[in-house]
Amino acid sequence: MTTHPTDTARPAIAWIGLGIMGSPMSENLIKAGYDVTGHTLEQDKLDRLTAAGGTAAGSVAEAVREADVVITMVPASPQVEAVAHGPGGILENARPGTLLIDMSSITPQTSVDLAATARDKGIRVLDAPVSGGEAGAVEAVLSIMVGGERDDFERARPVLEALGRTVVLCGPHGAGQTVKAANQLIVAVNIQACAEAVVFLEKSGVDLEAALEVLGGGLAGSTVLARKKENFLRRDFAPGFRIDLHHKDMGIVTDAARAVGAALPVGAVVAQLVAALRAQGDGGLDHSALLRAVQRLSGDRV
Numbered sequence: 136m137t138t139h140p141t142d143t144a145r146p147a148i149a150w151i152g153l154g155i156m157g158s159p160m161s162e163n164l165i166k167a168g169y170d171v172t173g174h175t176l177e178q179d180k181l182d183r184l185t186a187a188g189g190t191a192a193g194s195v196a197e198a199v200r201e202a203d204v205v206i207t208m209v210p211a212s213p214q215v216e217a218v219a220h221g222p223g224g225i226l227e228n229a230r231p232g233t234l235l236i237d238m239s240s241i242t243p244q245t246s247v248d249l250a251a252t253a254r255d256k257g258i259r260v261l262d263a264p265v266s267g268g269e270a271g272a273v274e275a276v277l278s279i280m281v282g283g284e285r286d287d288f289e290r291a292r293p294v295l296e297a298l299g300r301t302v303v304l305c306g307p308h309g310a311g312q313t314v315k316a317a318n319q320l321i322v323a324v325n326i327q328a329c330a331e332a333v334v335f336l337e338k339s340g341v342d343l344e345a346a347l348e349v350l351g352g353g354l355a356g357s358t359v360l361a362r363k364k365e366n367f368l369r370r371d372f373a374p375g376f377r378i379d380l381h382h383k384d385m386g387i388v389t390d391a392a393r394a395v396g397a398a399l400p401v402g403a404v405v406a407q408l409v410a411a412l413r414a415q416g417d418g419g420l421d422h423s424a425l426l427r428a429v430q431r432l433s434g435d436r437v
Contacts (some may be wrong), residue, residue, distance in 0.1 A: 145169050146203030148294070151195055151218050151225070152239070153180035155374065156265070157208035159272040160238075160298050162187045167297040174198040196228040204294060205235045211383050212241040219249055231257030236291055238279075240264045240319070240380070242387050243309035246282060250308040259287045262308060264315035265299060266322070269375035270362060276300040280318070282311035316388035323381060323405045323422070325359040330426040333367045334433050344368055366423035378425075379418040382409050 145168060150161040153175035161184060164171050171189040174197070175181060181191035192198035195218050199205045205225055209215055215237055219225045225235060235258055237246065246262035253260045261283035271277040277299035281288055288304045295302045305314045332355075336346045347364050350356065366372060385406035392399045412418075412428045420427075427437045 146234075146294070147201060148172070149174070149192070149198040149202035149205045149229075150184075150189075151175070151198060151205065151207045152209040152214075153177070153184060154208065154210070155269050155376075156238075156272045158183055159269070160208065160275075160277075161189060161206075163272075163275045164294065164297055165189050169294070169297070172198050172202065194223055195225060196223045199225050199229045199233070202229065202233060204291070205229055205233055206238055206294075207235070208238045210239065210380060212239075212245040215239050215241050215245060215249065220252065226253055226256050226258060229256075229258055233258050234287060234290060235260045236263050236294070237261070238263050238265055240315050240384055240387070241312060243282075243312040243316070243391060246312050247309040250283065259284070259290075260308065261287055261291055262311040263291070263295065264311055266315065266318045267299070268362060271299075278318075279303070280305050280311045280314040282306055282308050282313075312387075313391065316384065316391055319381065319384035320388045320399065320402045322359060323385060323409060323425075324401055325357055326363065326422055326425050327405045327408060327429075329357075329360055329363065329367065330423075330429045333426055334429045334435075338433065363421075363423040366421060367426055370426075372417075372420040372424040372427070374419060374421045376422050377418065378409060378413050378420055378422055381422045382406075382413050382418065385409050 148164060148169050148171045150171050150173040153173055158180055161171050161173055165188045172192050173184045173189050174192040174195055185191050207215060207218055209218060235253060250260040261281055263279050263281045265277040265279050267277040275298055278301040279295050279299040281304045305311055336343050351360050389406055408428055412425060417424050417427060430437050
């Protein structure tokens with residue numbers, strides 16, 4: 136059972152970025168008894184936060200000024216750098232002693248650089264990207280991979296345990312992002328394999344629903360297959376995690392692997408397939424839409 140500090144000990148939280156993942160995650164903190172002040176660019180997302188019991192802020196500076204913990208959940212490295220370093224950003228306005236937890240998926244080097252700059256201002260940083268998609272965010276069962284100092288991790292643990300089921304310190308600054316890059320490599324290759332199997336099964340005249348049920352119970356079963364089975368069956372590609380973002384993540388893992396001398400032969404092919412799907416106009420769809428790319432390659436009209 137997850138435990139939390141007493142009401143008086145719970146830190147005040149500022150949440151920056153209320154997208155597909157950020158909104159349900161911030162709401163789970165509110166349900167757990169935390170005071171959450173949020174900022175994002177879309178008014179409807181701010182309205183959703185206030186309806187859930189949070190407080191809307193008109194700027195990053197306003198959100199973070201009185202916070203004990205600042206959490207960022209934005210699309211990529213440029214957005215993290217903008218909200219952290221930019222005019223009116225976190226580092227200019229957060230109090231010394233504030234803990235900044237970046238839960239975005241960005242390059243490991245961006246996390247390392249952010250931690251170094253923040254240290255000079257007395258602000259502690261953890262990189263804490265997540266896996267589990269929208270469903271995992273809603274259900275508070277995310278896997279959270281953390282990079283940073285052990286003391287800061289222990290301070291953040293109660294907050295992170297309100298958001299996820301598996302919370303692990305993976306190493307120093309940037310380690311969380313490196314593990315997330317590996318996660319995205321595995322997920323993309325897994326989705327691609329599932330998509331190829333779906334097209335193969337359908338062209339063979341097999342009952343697809345029955346086939347996916349039995350495959351899910353054997354060694355071929357995976358969280359990807361369990362979470363994305365309905366997407367494949369119903370051709371429902373409403374985004375839980377967009378192709379655009381997975382394209383960004385495949386760039387991160389490809390670059391990071393090159394830097395350390397790790398070969399990613401299958402990953403490189405899947406990265407190109409993700410890029411091709413995006414170029415075909417499907418970047419706003421869920422990453423399970425890799426099925427559409429396999430269908431096109433197999434001669435189907437999509």
